[in-house]
Amino acid sequence: MESPMIIQLPKFLDDRGNLSFIEEKKQVPFKIERTYWIYDVPGGEHRGGHAYLNLQEFVVALSGSFDVVLHDGTKEMRFSLNRSYYGLFVPKMMWREIENFSTNSLALILADGKYNEQDYIRDFDTFVSHAHAE
Numbered sequence: 001m002e003s004p005m006i007i008q009l010p011k012f013l014d015d016r017g018n019l020s021f022i023e024e025k026k027q028v029p030f031k032i033e034r035t036y037w038i039y040d041v042p043g044g045e046h047r048g049g050h051a052y053l054n055l056q057e058f059v060v061a062l063s064g065s066f067d068v069v070l071h072d073g074t075k076e077m078r079f080s081l082n083r084s085y086y087g088l089f090v091p092k093m094m095w096r097e098i099e100n101f102s103t104n105s106l107a108l109i110l111a112d113g114k115y116n117e118q119d120y121i122r123d124f125d126t127f128v129s130h131a132h133a134e
Contacts, residue, residue, distance in 0.1 A: 002056075002091035004070050004077060009060075011085040020085045022110065028058045029089060030112035037062070038098070038107040046099035047107075051121040052092050053130070056112045059098075060087040064105025071095040071124075073131025081107075093134065095127050 009027050012019045024032045038047055059068055065082035072094055079088050080100075090096060098107060113119070121127045 002089075004079070004091060004094060005089050006079065007058075007087050007089055009085045009087060018085075022058070022060070022087070024110075027087070028110055030056050030058075032110045033113050034111040034115065036109050036111075038109070039105070041066075041101040041105065043101075043103075045101070046097050048097040049122070051095045051127045051130075052119050053121065054092050054113065055116075055119050056092055057090045057096075058087050058110040059090060060084060060108045060110075062106040062108045064102040065100070066098050066102065066105050066107060067100045069097040069099060071127075073128045093127075093131055095121075095124060 007027055009020045009022060022028055024030065041047065059081065061081035062084050065080065068079045068081060068088055068090070070077045070079070070090060081088060101107075121130060
Protein backbone atom coordinates (compact mmCIF):
# COMPACT_ATOMS: atom_id res chain seq x y z
CA MET A 1 0.00 0.00 0.00
CA GLU A 2 1.29 3.45 -0.87
CA SER A 3 1.76 6.00 1.89
CA PRO A 4 0.42 9.54 1.99
CA MET A 5 3.07 12.20 1.55
CA ILE A 6 3.54 15.94 1.38
CA ILE A 7 4.91 17.00 -2.01
CA GLN A 8 6.50 20.40 -2.51
CA LEU A 9 5.32 22.15 -5.66
CA PRO A 10 7.48 24.42 -7.83
CA LYS A 11 7.50 27.97 -6.51
CA PHE A 12 8.62 31.01 -8.47
CA LEU A 13 9.04 34.14 -6.38
CA ASP A 14 8.38 37.48 -8.03
CA ASP A 15 7.84 41.00 -6.70
CA ARG A 16 4.58 41.05 -8.69
CA GLY A 17 3.31 37.89 -6.97
CA ASN A 18 4.41 34.29 -6.69
CA LEU A 19 3.52 31.41 -8.99
CA SER A 20 3.24 27.65 -8.41
CA PHE A 21 1.91 24.89 -10.66
CA ILE A 22 0.98 21.22 -10.79
CA GLU A 23 1.58 18.88 -13.71
CA GLU A 24 0.16 15.38 -13.84
CA LYS A 25 2.65 12.54 -13.50
CA LYS A 26 5.28 15.03 -12.33
CA GLN A 27 4.33 16.68 -9.04
CA VAL A 28 1.18 14.53 -8.90
CA PRO A 29 1.93 10.81 -9.34
CA PHE A 30 -1.13 10.12 -11.50
CA LYS A 31 -3.14 11.28 -14.51
CA ILE A 32 -5.66 13.94 -13.44
CA GLU A 33 -9.22 12.97 -14.36
CA ARG A 34 -11.21 15.29 -12.08
CA THR A 35 -10.66 18.54 -10.21
CA TYR A 36 -12.91 19.98 -7.53
CA TRP A 37 -12.64 22.47 -4.68
CA ILE A 38 -14.16 22.98 -1.25
CA TYR A 39 -14.88 26.47 0.04
CA ASP A 40 -17.18 28.49 2.34
CA VAL A 41 -17.05 25.77 5.00
CA PRO A 42 -18.84 27.05 8.13
CA GLY A 43 -16.79 27.20 11.34
CA GLY A 44 -16.56 23.85 13.13
CA GLU A 45 -17.68 21.81 10.13
CA HIS A 46 -15.67 19.04 8.51
CA ARG A 47 -15.68 17.38 5.11
CA GLY A 48 -14.87 13.88 3.98
CA GLY A 49 -15.75 11.01 6.28
CA HIS A 50 -15.11 8.32 3.68
CA ALA A 51 -12.48 6.28 1.86
CA TYR A 52 -12.11 5.22 -1.75
CA LEU A 53 -11.47 1.69 -2.93
CA ASN A 54 -9.45 2.88 -5.95
CA LEU A 55 -9.36 6.68 -6.21
CA GLN A 56 -6.19 8.64 -5.41
CA GLU A 57 -6.20 12.35 -4.65
CA PHE A 58 -3.88 15.31 -4.26
CA VAL A 59 -5.02 18.07 -1.87
CA VAL A 60 -3.73 21.66 -1.84
CA ALA A 61 -4.69 24.57 0.43
CA LEU A 62 -4.88 27.31 -2.20
CA SER A 63 -5.96 29.78 0.46
CA GLY A 64 -6.16 29.63 4.24
CA SER A 65 -5.54 26.44 6.14
CA PHE A 66 -7.12 23.14 7.18
CA ASP A 67 -6.13 19.74 8.52
CA VAL A 68 -6.41 16.50 6.56
CA VAL A 69 -6.82 13.56 8.93
CA LEU A 70 -6.08 10.18 7.35
CA HIS A 71 -6.47 6.67 8.73
CA ASP A 72 -5.03 3.54 7.09
CA GLY A 73 -7.11 1.09 9.14
CA THR A 74 -4.45 0.88 11.85
CA LYS A 75 -3.18 4.36 12.62
CA GLU A 76 -4.26 7.97 12.23
CA MET A 77 -2.12 10.63 10.53
CA ARG A 78 -2.72 14.39 10.58
CA PHE A 79 -1.44 16.81 7.95
CA SER A 80 -1.86 20.57 8.36
CA LEU A 81 -2.01 22.30 4.99
CA ASN A 82 -1.48 26.06 4.99
CA ARG A 83 0.80 26.86 2.03
CA SER A 84 -0.24 26.83 -1.63
CA TYR A 85 3.10 25.37 -2.70
CA TYR A 86 2.65 22.08 -0.81
CA GLY A 87 0.18 19.33 -1.57
CA LEU A 88 -0.81 16.08 0.10
CA PHE A 89 -0.88 12.88 -1.93
CA VAL A 90 -3.66 10.63 -0.59
CA PRO A 91 -3.49 7.06 -1.94
CA LYS A 92 -6.51 4.78 -2.28
CA MET A 93 -7.88 3.02 0.81
CA MET A 94 -7.29 5.89 3.22
CA TRP A 95 -10.13 7.12 5.41
CA ARG A 96 -10.14 10.90 5.13
CA GLU A 97 -11.59 13.83 7.03
CA ILE A 98 -10.85 17.51 6.44
CA GLU A 99 -11.35 19.78 9.44
CA ASN A 100 -10.23 23.01 11.17
CA PHE A 101 -10.95 25.16 8.12
CA SER A 102 -9.78 28.75 8.55
CA THR A 103 -11.92 31.64 7.36
CA ASN A 104 -11.90 31.93 3.55
CA SER A 105 -9.96 28.68 3.08
CA LEU A 106 -9.99 27.02 -0.32
CA ALA A 107 -9.13 23.34 -0.76
CA LEU A 108 -8.24 22.16 -4.26
CA ILE A 109 -8.51 18.41 -4.86
CA LEU A 110 -7.14 16.63 -7.93
CA ALA A 111 -8.30 13.04 -8.48
CA ASP A 112 -7.22 10.21 -10.77
CA GLY A 113 -10.81 9.20 -11.60
CA LYS A 114 -14.25 10.56 -12.24
CA TYR A 115 -16.96 10.54 -9.57
CA ASN A 116 -18.12 6.98 -8.90
CA GLU A 117 -20.44 6.33 -5.94
CA GLN A 118 -19.52 2.61 -6.00
CA ASP A 119 -15.89 3.50 -5.17
CA TYR A 120 -16.85 5.07 -1.81
CA ILE A 121 -16.70 3.40 1.60
CA ARG A 122 -18.81 5.61 3.86
CA ASP A 123 -18.75 3.52 7.08
CA PHE A 124 -15.53 3.53 9.13
CA ASP A 125 -15.94 -0.02 10.48
CA THR A 126 -16.49 -1.35 6.95
CA PHE A 127 -13.38 0.53 5.86
CA VAL A 128 -11.28 -1.00 8.66
CA SER A 129 -12.49 -4.49 7.66
CA HIS A 130 -11.49 -3.82 4.02
CA ALA A 131 -8.13 -2.35 5.06
CA HIS A 132 -7.25 -5.38 7.18
CA ALA A 133 -8.33 -7.77 4.41
CA GLU A 134 -5.79 -6.30 1.95
